[in-house]
Amino acid sequence: MNAETGNPSAAAAVEVREVEKVFGPPTTGARALAGVSLNILDNEFFTLLGPSGCGKTTLLRIIAGFETVTSGRVFLFGDEIEDLPPNKRPVNTVFQQYALFPHMSVAENVAFGLHRLRHPKAEVAKRVDEALDLVQLGEFAARRPSQLSGGQQQRVALARALAPRPKVLLLDEPLSALDLKLRQAMRVELKSLQEETGITFIFVTHDQEEALTMSDRIAVMSRGEVQQIGTAHDIYDRPRNRFVADFIGETNLLDVTVENVDDGSVACRLQDGGLLQATPSGEAAAGTAGHVSIRPEQLVLVPPQEPALMQGVVDRLIYLGTDNQHLVQLADGSEIRVRTQAAQQAEKDFAPGDKVGIRVNPGTARLLVD
Amino acid sequence: MSTGIRKPARKIDLRRYPGFVHLAVFCMIILYAPLLIVAVYSFNASTSITLWGGFSLQWYEEVFFGLESAKFKDAAWNSFTIAISAAVVSTCFATSAALGMLRAGEFRGRPVSFALINLPLMVPEIVTAVATLIFFNWINFERGIGTILVAHIVFCIPFAYLPIAARLEGISGIYEQAALDLYATRWEAFRLVLLPLMAPGVLSGFLLAFIISLDDFIITNFVKGAGVETLPTAIFGAVKQGIKPNIMAISTLLLVLSFIFVTLSWLIGRMGTDSGRAAD
Ligand SMILES: Nc1ncnc2c1ncn2[C@@H]1O[C@H](COP(=O)(O)OP(=O)(O)OP(=O)(O)O)[C@@H](O)[C@H]1O
Ligand SMILES: [Mg+2]
Numbered sequence: 001m002n003a004e005t006g007n008p009s010a011a012a013a014v015e016v017r018e019v020e021k022v023f024g025p026p027t028t029g030a031r032a033l034a035g036v037s038l039n040i041l042d043n044e045f046f047t048l049l050g051p052s053g054c055g056k057t058t059l060l061r062i063i064a065g066f067e068t069v070t071s072g073r074v075f076l077f078g079d080e081i082e083d084l085p086p087n088k089r090p091v092n093t094v095f096q097q098y099a100l101f102p103h104m105s106v107a108e109n110v111a112f113g114l115h116r117l118r119h120p121k122a123e124v125a126k127r128v129d130e131a132l133d134l135v136q137l138g139e140f141a142a143r144r145p146s147q148l149s150g151g152q153q154q155r156v157a158l159a160r161a162l163a164p165r166p167k168v169l170l171l172d173e174p175l176s177a178l179d180l181k182l183r184q185a186m187r188v189e190l191k192s193l194q195e196e197t198g199i200t201f202i203f204v205t206h207d208q209e210e211a212l213t214m215s216d217r218i219a220v221m222s223r224g225e226v227q228q229i230g231t232a233h234d235i236y237d238r239p240r241n242r243f244v245a246d247f248i249g250e251t252n253l254l255d256v257t258v259e260n261v262d263d264g265s266v267a268c269r270l271q272d273g274g275l276l277q278a279t280p281s282g283e284a285a286a287g288t289a290g291h292v293s294i295r296p297e298q299l300v301l302v303p304p305q306e307p308a309l310m311q312g313v314v315d316r317l318i319y320l321g322t323d324n325q326h327l328v329q330l331a332d333g334s335e336i337r338v339r340t341q342a343a344q345q346a347e348k349d350f351a352p353g354d355k356v357g358i359r360v361n362p363g364t365a366r367l368l369v370d
Numbered sequence: 371m372s373t374g375i376r377k378p379a380r381k382i383d384l385r386r387y388p389g390f391v392h393l394a395v396f397c398m399i400i401l402y403a404p405l406l407i408v409a410v411y412s413f414n415a416s417t418s419i420t421l422w423g424g425f426s427l428q429w430y431e432e433v434f435f436g437l438e439s440a441k442f443k444d445a446a447w448n449s450f451t452i453a454i455s456a457a458v459v460s461t462c463f464a465t466s467a468a469l470g471m472l473r474a475g476e477f478r479g480r481p482v483s484f485a486l487i488n489l490p491l492m493v494p495e496i497v498t499a500v501a502t503l504i505f506f507n508w509i510n511f512e513r514g515i516g517t518i519l520v521a522h523i524v525f526c527i528p529f530a531y532l533p534i535a536a537r538l539e540g541i542s543g544i545y546e547q548a549a550l551d552l553y554a555t556r557w558e559a560f561r562l563v564l565l566p567l568m569a570p571g572v573l574s575g576f577l578l579a580f581i582i583s584l585d586d587f588i589i590t591n592f593v594k595g596a597g598v599e600t601l602p603t604a605i606f607g608a609v610k611q612g613i614k615p616n617i618m619a620i621s622t623l624l625l626v627l628s629f630i631f632v633t634l635s636w637l638i639g640r641m642g643t644d645s646g647r648a649a650d
Binding site for chain 1: 542544545547548549550551552553554555558562563566567
C-alpha cells in the first residue's frame with residue numbers, strides 16, 4: 001500500500017522516505033517496517049498510532065538514531081541524518097520507561113543534556129529552572145527520581161528532554177504508565193507545552209483517544225505499514241480502509257455489493273436487500289463487493305412501523321454514562337451497535353426484545369474500497 | 371520503575387527432611403570448629419597448642435614485635451602490595467570483559483569468550499600453578515614479586531568478573547541510550563551514567579579479587595622467587611618448623627580481615643540493586 005506523504009512543498013521537520021527495517025537476516029528476519037514514508041512538518045504535533053507490534057517504537061528509534069534502517073532514508077530539516085549518531089542529532093526522546101538516571105537528582109537529570117552541550121554554568125541553572133517550572137516541578141529539584149510518583153517522574157523525563165530545546169521531541173507512549181485521570185490531565189498539558197515551545201512532537205501511542213485529542217495529524221500504522229495519514233477528523237470520518245475504520249473508534253462494518261456509482265456517491269445493496277448511499281474511500285466499481293462503515297452514533301432507532309433501512313431486535317442495552325449503546329440483532333444474525341445520548345434517551349427508549357427499525361444519518365456511511 | 375529483588379517463594383521446608391538437622395550441625399562443626407579453635411588458642415598464655423593456659427595477648431605481641439616479626443612484616447607488605455595491585459588491574463580487565471560480553475551486542479566468539487573467562491575457576495589450581503611456572507621459565511622471566519603479581523592478576527580476573535557482570539546484567543541499556551540521546555559521547559555515557567550505576571559491582575569485584583590474591587598459596591608458592599615471601603608462604607614456611615601459637619595469631623588476623631572483606635563485598639554488591647534496575 002502506498003502511503004500519502006503529506007505536503008512535500010512545505011519544510012518537513014522529519015522526512016521518512018521508503019524506510020524498511022528488518023531485524024535479523026534480511027530474508028528470514030522480522031520485518032518491523034515495510035516501506036514507510038512520512039512528512040512531519042515543523043511545529044507539528046504528529047502522532048504514530050497503531051496496535052502493539054506495528055513498528056511505532058522501531059520508527060521512533062530510527063529517527064533518534066538507535067536503530068539503523070535496512071533501506072530507505074531519513075531527513076531532518078532537509079539533511080540526511082543516516083550517518084549521525086544519536087548524540088549528534090538535535091532530537092530528544094522521552095522514553096516509555098522514563099530512563100531517569102537514578103543516581104542523579106531531578107535537577108542533575110534535567111541539566112545533563114545542557115552540560116553535554118557545554119552551556120555555561122549560569123545558563124544551565126537558568127534553563128533547568130525554566131524546564132522544571134514548565135512541568136511544575138520546581139520544588140522537587142533536589143529529590144532523587146525514586147522519591148517521585150510515576151506522574152512526576154514522567155514530567156521530569158519531559159523536562160529533561162525539553163531543556164536542551166531540541167528541534168524534534170520524540171515521545172514513546174509517555175502516558176501509558178499513568179492512571180486515567182493523570183493521563184487526561186497530561187494530554188492537555190502536553191498539547192499546550194507543544195504549542196508554547198513550538199517544538200515538533202512525534203508522539204507514539206496505541207490509544208486512539210489520546211491520538212485524536214492531541215494531534216495535528218495522525219499516521220495510523222499496522223504491520224509495519226502506514227495505513228492513513230490525516231487529521232483526527234480525516235481519520236475518524238473518512239477512513240481509507242477497513243483497518244483504519246475498525247481501529248479508530250467504534251464502527252459497524254456491513255457487507256455490501258456496489259450497485260451504482262455516481263460521482264461522489266455510491267449506491268450499495270445490503271445483504272437483506274436495503275439500498276444505502278455511501279461515500280467511497282477510493283475508486284469504486286459497480287458490481288464489486290465491499291464494506292460500508294457506519295459509526296454507532298450516526299444510526300437512529302425508530303419504531304418498527306416507521307420506514308427504515310434495516311429491521312432488527314434489540315438484544316442488549318448498555319449504559320455507558322453519557323451514552324447508551326444498543327446492540328441490535330439483524331435478521332441474518334449479525335449485530336449492529338447503535339449509540340444514543342443518554343440525555344435524549346427518555347422518550348424513545350427501546351428495551352431488549354423490542355423490534356426496531358434502524359436509520360442512517362444521510363452522508364455518514366462510508367464505502368471502504370480495499 | 372524499580373522492580374526490587376524478587377525473593378523466590380520457599381515451597382518446601384528443608385528442615386522437614388529426615389536427618390537435615392544432624393547433617394547441618396555436622397557440616398557446621400567440620401567447617402568452623404577448626405577456625406574457632408585457632409582463634410581461641412591464639413589467645414593462649416601457654417606455648418602449647420593443645421593445652422589452655424589462660425588468656426594472653428603475648429602471641430599477638432610476638433607477631434608484631436618478636437624475633438620473626440621482621441620476616442612476617444616483609445611478607446605482609448608483599449602480600450598487601452601484590453593484592454592491591456592485582457585487584458586494581460584485574461578489576462579493570464574484568465570490567466572491560468563484562469562490558470564486552472554484555473554491552474557489545476552479539477558477536478561470534480561470545481559463548482567461547484564466556485567459557486574462557488570462567489574456565490580458570492574450574493581448572494585445578496595446581497595445574498594453573500605448574501602451567502604458570504613452566505610459562506615463566508619458557509619465556510625466561512626472572513621469578514620474584516613481578517611473577518607473583520602477573521600470576522595473581524590473571525587468576526583474579528574471573529573472580530572480579532562474576533560480581534561485575536552480575537551487576538551489569540541488571541542494568542538496562544536504556545540509561546546509556548538516554549545519555550546518548552542527551553548528547554553524551556560514548557565515553558561520557560559510560561563515565562557519567564553506566565559506571566556509577568555499576569560501581570557497587572565493580573567495588574565488590576575488587577574486594578573479592580583482593581582477598582583471593584591475599585590468601586593464595588599454591589600458585590604463589592610455585593612462581594615466587596627464592597627469598598620472596600607472601601603471608602601464606604611465610605606461614606607455611608614457619609609451620610614446617612612446627613606450629614607455634616604465633617602462627618595462630620597471624621591466621622586469626624587474616625581470618626578477621628577476610629571476613630571483613632567478604633562481608634563488605636557482599637554488602638556493597640547488594641547496595642542499590644533496586645535503583646540500578648529498570649523494568650523493561
Ligand atoms: N531488537 C529487535 N529484534 C528483533 N525484532 C524486533 C526488535 N525490536 C522490535 N522487533 C520486532 O519488530 C516489530 C515492531 O516492534 P516495535 O517495538 O516497533 O512495535 P511497537 O509498535 O512499538 O509495539 P508496542 O506498542 O507494543 O510498543 C515487532 O514485531 C517486534 O517483535
Ligand atoms: Mg513500542
